[in-house]
Each structure stands twice: as C-alpha cells, then as structure tokens.
Amino acid sequence: MKKWPTAALCPLFVFLLSIQAYAQSFDLRILHVNDLHGFAEAYKPLGSREPLGGVAYLAGRVNALRRGQPTLVLAAGDMIQGNNWANMSQGESVIEAMNAMQFDVMVLGNHEFDFGQAVLKKRISEAAFPVLCANVEGLDRVKPFIIKEWSGVRVGIIGVVTEETPVATHPRNVSGLTFLPVAETVEKSVRDLKNRADMIIVLSHIGHAADRALAETVKGIDVIVGGHSHTRIPRPVRVGDTLIVQAWEHGKALGVLDLTIRDGRVVGYDGRLEAIKPQPGSEDPKILAIVERQRQRVDRILNDRIGEAMIDLDGENVRKRETNLGNFIADIMRQVSKADAALINGGTIRTNISRGEVRIKDVYSVLPFDNYIVAITLTGKAIAEALEHGVSGIEEGEGRFPQVSGLTFAYAPSAPKGSRIGEILIAGKPLDPGREYSVATNDFLAVGGDGYRSFAEAVKSSKTFSVVGGTLQGEKVVYSDSGRWLRDVVVEYIREKETIAPGSEGRIVERP
Amino acid sequence: MEVYVNDKPVHLLPGMTVKHALTHAGLIEKLGSGKKVYDEWANELGLDGALSEGAKIFVR
Numbered sequence: 059m060k061k062w063p064t065a066a067l068c069p070l071f072v073f074l075l076s077i078q079a080y081a082q083s084f085d086l087r088i089l090h091v092n093d094l095h096g097f098a099e100a101y102k103p104l105g106s107r108e109p110l111g112g113v114a115y116l117a118g119r120v121n122a123l124r125r126g127q128p129t130l131v132l133a134a135g136d137m138i139q140g141n142n143w144a145n146m147s148q149g150e151s152v153i154e155a156m157n158a159m160q161f162d163v164m165v166l167g168n169h170e171f172d173f174g175q176a177v178l179k180k181r182i183s184e185a186a187f188p189v190l191c192a193n194v195e196g197l198d199r200v201k202p203f204i205i206k207e208w209s210g211v212r213v214g215i216i217g218v219v220t221e222e223t224p225v226a227t228h229p230r231n232v233s234g235l236t237f238l239p240v241a242e243t244v245e246k247s248v249r250d251l252k253n254r255a256d257m258i259i260v261l262s263h264i265g266h267a268a269d270r271a272l273a274e275t276v277k278g279i280d281v282i283v284g285g286h287s288h289t290r291i292p293r294p295v296r297v298g299d300t301l302i303v304q305a306w307e308h309g310k311a312l313g314v315l316d317l318t319i320r321d322g323r324v325v326g327y328d329g330r331l332e333a334i335k336p337q338p339g340s341e342d343p344k345i346l347a348i349v350e351r352q353r354q355r356v357d358r359i360l361n362d363r364i365g366e367a368m369i370d371l372d373g374e375n376v377r378k379r380e381t382n383l384g385n386f387i388a389d390i391m392r393q394v395s396k397a398d399a400a401l402i403n404g405g406t407i408r409t410n411i412s413r414g415e416v417r418i419k420d421v422y423s424v425l426p427f428d429n430y431i432v433a434i435t436l437t438g439k440a441i442a443e444a445l446e447h448g449v450s451g452i453e454e455g456e457g458r459f460p461q462v463s464g465l466t467f468a469y470a471p472s473a474p475k476g477s478r479i480g481e482i483l484i485a486g487k488p489l490d491p492g493r494e495y496s497v498a499t500n501d502f503l504a505v506g507g508d509g510y511r512s513f514a515e516a517v518k519s520s521k522t523f524s525v526v527g528g529t530l531q532g533e534k535v536v537y538s539d540s541g542r543w544l545r546d547v548v549v550e551y552i553r554e555k556e557t558i559a560p561g562s563e564g565r566i567v568e569r570p
Numbered sequence: 571m572e573v574y575v576n577d578k579p580v581h582l583l584p585g586m587t588v589k590h591a592l593t594h595a596g597l598i599e600k601l602g603s604g605k606k607v608y609d610e611w612a613n614e615l616g617l618d619g620a621l622s623e624g625a626k627i628f629v630r
Contacts, residue, residue, distance in 0.1 A: 093618070105603070168585075220620070225584035226620075265620050265622055267622050287620050287622075289615055289619065290614040307618060501590060502593060504583065505590045506594050517581050538583055540586070
C-alpha cells in the first residue's frame with residue numbers, strides 16, 4: 059500500500075481541522091469583574107438593605123458557570139487597591155485570591171499604580187495569569203495582548219488603561235512611564251492581530267463613555283469588557299458591531315456574556331449581570347479560607363505598634379476648639395504637600411489617641427474616612443471666608459470647625475455668624491486678602507464638603523492639569539494624591555518619628 | 571474637569587469620582603434614602619466610579 063509522506067499529510071490535516079473549526083459554531087462564555095478594589099468581604103452599600111459581594115461567593119458562582127464549557131475569566135482593572143483587606147498587603151492578598159480563582163487575564167487599572175512601580179512589578183510577577191496594558195510604555199512584564207485558542211478558534215485580548223492615569227495617581231507612581239492614546243493603540247493592536255485572531259476582545263479600564271467612543275472609532279472590536287466608571291450594565295450594549303459590558307464594582311456583580319462564534323464572527327450573544335450575595339453554601343471554601351487568613355493578617359497589621367504618644371491626643375473637642383490632634387494632622391498635611399497652610403474640618407477626626415503605644419488601628423479609628431490630601435491655591439480673602447464658614451456652626455457642634463496649620467486666627471463665638479473672624483496670620487504675618495497662598499485640605503473639602511465653597515470655587519477656576527516637575531498641577535491645584543489615604547500618610551509619619559507629643563499652641567484664639 | 575449632576579455643572583479635580591460630584595452638588599445624603607446615581611444611558615453607577623469631562627450623571 060502506498061503511503062502518504064507524513065510531512066505532506068501534516069499541512070493537509072491542519073487545513074482540514076481549521077475548515078472544520080470554521081464550519082462549526084463555537085460557544086464561548088466570558089465571566090468578568092472590574093473595580094474590585096480589594097473588597098473581599100461582602101458589605102452593605104449605602105442605601106442597600108442587604109450585603110452584597112464577597113469574593114468567596116463570587117468565586118463559587120464563577121466555578122459553577124465555567125464548568126463544562128470554554129470560558130474566559132477576565133478582570134478589567136482596579137483590583138488590588140482600595141479596601142484595607144487589599145491595602146494592608148499592597149494588593150498581594152488580591153493576587154492570591156485571583157490566582158486561586160484561576161483568572162485568565164487582567165488589565166491594569168489606574169489604581170494598580172497606587173503602591174508604586176516596584177510593588178506593581180512584584181504583584182505582576184506573583185500573578186499566575188497574564189497582565190495586559192497595551193498603551194503603557196516602560197513597564198516590564200505587561201503584555202499588549204494575548205491570544206487564547208479553543209478548537210482552532212483564536213481570541214485576541216487587548217488591554218488598555220485610561221490615559222488620565224498620570225493625573226489620577228501620584229506622579230511618582232508613573233514616573234518614567236508613557237501612557238499612549240487608547241484609540242490609536244487599540245487600532246494598532248487590532249492590525250497586529252488581524253491574521254492571528256478570529257475575534258477581538260478589548261479588556262478596558264477607560265470608563266463606559268470612553269468604551270462607547272472606542273467602539274465608534276475603532277473597527278474590528280467584537281467585545282469591550284470595561285471598567286473604571288463602576289457602571290452597572292445589566293445587559294450588553296451594542297455600539298456598531300461591538301458589544302460593551304461592565305460589571306459594576308467591588309465584586310457586587312459578576313458579568314456573564316455568552317457568545318456564539320462562527321467563521322470568526324460573533325453570530326449570537328446573551329449577557330447578564332448576576333448579583334453576588336453572601337448566601338451560606340454558595341461560597342468557594344478555598345477562597346473563603348484565603349479571605350479569612352488575609353483578614354487575620356490585616357487584624358495583626360492593624361495591631362502593629364507604630365510609635366508612642368507622649369501625651370493624650372484630643373480628638374473629642376475638634377468641633378469647638380484647637381486641639382493637639384487637629385494640629386498634628388493638619389501639620390502633616392501641610393508638610394507632605396509643602397503648602398503654606400492647612401485647613402481641615404474637625405469632623406474628619408473621629409476619636410482620641412491615648413497616651414502610650416500607638417497602633418495602626420488607633421490612627422484608622424481617628425481617620426476612618428477614605429480621604430486624601432489636596433492642596434489648592436486660595437486668595438487671602440478666600441481663606442478668610444473659609445475660616446468664617448468654619449466657625450459659623452460652633453453652637454451646633456458642626457463638623458466644619460477648622461483645625462489648622464501654618465496659620466493662626468482669632469474669633470469671637472458670640473459675634474453674629476459671618477463676622478466672627480478677627481486677625482489672621484500666615485507664617486506670622488497678617489493675611490493679605492489679595493495674595494495667593496497654597497492651602498492643604500482633604501478631597502472632601504476640596505469639592506465643597508461641609509459647605510467649604512472657597513475650595514470648590516478655586517477648583518472651578520483651575521481648568522487644565524498637567525504633571526510638572528513630578529507633581530500634578532493646575533492653575534489652582536498644587537498637590538493631589540488620590541492613591542494614598544490621609545490615615546496612611548499619618549501612619550507613615552508616626553512610624554518615622556517614633557514618638558509624638560503635639561501641643562495646642564494658640565493657633566485658634568477665642569475672643570469674647 | 572466639568573461634569574453635570576442633574577444638569578447642573580460641577581467642577582472636579584482629575585481622579586475625582588461620582589462621590590465627589592455628589593458632595594459638590596449637596597446630593598450625597600440622598601443616597602441613604604434610596605435614591606441611586608445613573609449615567610446618561612440610565613446605567614447605575616458606583617460612588618467610586620471615575621468621571622470624564624462632560625459626563626452627565628443623575629440622582630433619582
């Protein structure tokens with residue numbers, strides 16, 4: 059019998075296989091999450107009557123839905139930073155859980171940069187899955203895209219992050235990196251994948267509005283799995299030939315997108331969001347064990363001694379007078395931001411720190427809110443208005459009472475509201491109403507929280523922003539670090555100083 | 571950046587989120603009483619959701 063040479067048979071075999079693959083339809087399931095922000099445990103969101111989320115319960119659902127069929131499990135960015143459960147290990151706990159959940163691929167979100175590049179590279183090296191980011195140059199170990207293949211069907215997955223990352227995290231975290239325009243980058247990647255992939259998924263961390271614009275601009279994208287805007291898209295959105303999905307935030311929902319692919323085209327789809335609830339019995343025990351173990355680790359870290367207070371720090375009277383704790387925190391804010399002065403609302407400070415050992419949990423109890431430092435240029439007149447507003451609710455014990463650094467002021471609580479403030483000194487000199495000063499505050503006041511309109515007005519007039527000399531700057535903004543909570547800045551400061559003994563120095567003088 | 575909350579302009583710093591826009595607009599407390607935040611396509615938004623220039627969000 060005459061035999062075909064093996065070498066001749068191989069190409070024919072591959073050809074026949076590929077014909078068969080193209081002739082048959084292929085079902086692919088995509089499971090997706092975005093913006094987990096380290097929320098490993100279920101919680102009750104504002105306005106919700108029941109707890110939602112919990113990665114052990116998310117994992118249980120992923121396990122059930124991926125069973126017995128080709129499935130991609132995708133993470134659309136901002137996974138490792140946010141909640142204490144993640145922050146205490148700088149995202150290591152999240153990567154451990156994601157490895158155990160067998161994620162297929164993840165794209166970097168802007169908050170993945172918040173712990174700095176050295177930590178990010180370590181997290182990427184720990185990930186058992188590829189990490190994508192096509193539009194960042196200068197970061198080792200990330201890939202622009204990957205290709206996954208099932209039965210001869212090749213799926214190209216391109217990752218992109220928001221171009222605004224350099225102004226949305228501290229500039230030191232992105233030093234030396236170049237963020238390329240998203241649309242041009244995706245267009246190029248689609249071209250690169252033209253003969254190598256049958257369908258294209260963009261794993262994006264650019265926000266839903268930008269996803270829609272991308273779908274309109276760049277042809278050849280079959281699916282965009284999005285993140286960044288924390289958008290709850292109950293059913294896939296179709297823009298041109300592109301499907302767009304996004305699964306809310308914090309693991310409160312799992313995105314499910316079922317695709318039918320034929321001849322390299324998506325010929326059918328069905329998608330939904332599944333609410334994740336902590337129902338006993340639905341969890342993945344392996345992931346639950348990781349969550350518990352890491353939570354115990356967080357508890358241990360919160361108990362870490364970071365220094366010693368030589369005196370009691372008063373967080374109780376911050377709504378009615380200057381206190382040493384208010385001074386201490388305002389001083390740190392001024393020092394970190396290199397501002398002329400600092401002003402925070404007393405309501406930010408929630409409790410005392412007793413004399414003796416200071417632990418991380420003590421600082422977290424004092425500053426429980428997720429606030430960060432912002433420094434804004436204000437005129438002397440605007441500072442005076444801010445202080446006037448700050449002392450206008452003292453009778454009611456309102457949280458807007460100011461705690462300050464770099465300035466002193468006198469006020470008369472018995473005077474009518476709006477005319478209580480007397481002499482104001484900055485750096486020992488009388489405040490000049492027409493001069494501009496940089497003033498550190500927190501992001502809450504910067505947008506007019508507690509009625510502080512002076513900051514909000516300054517932000518309004520600061521229209522453009524750029525990174526100059528390693529710092530985010532606008533016309534009126536001299537500092538903004540949205541990736542580091544104020545409480546963590548204070549923890550670092552105490553750890554560095556080891557002993558603290560701030561005093562009340564007559565910064566706020568009450569006059570009859 | 572300028573965004574719109576219930577059709578009123580609000581100015582925020584880069585990196586600020588839905589939470590900041592609602593604080594600026596004095597609407598953050600409304601969420602405790604069952605109201606939710608939506609984008610211009612009627613999708614619900616999380617409070618930490620990123621906003622982009624010209625974004626329109628609604629509390630209802």
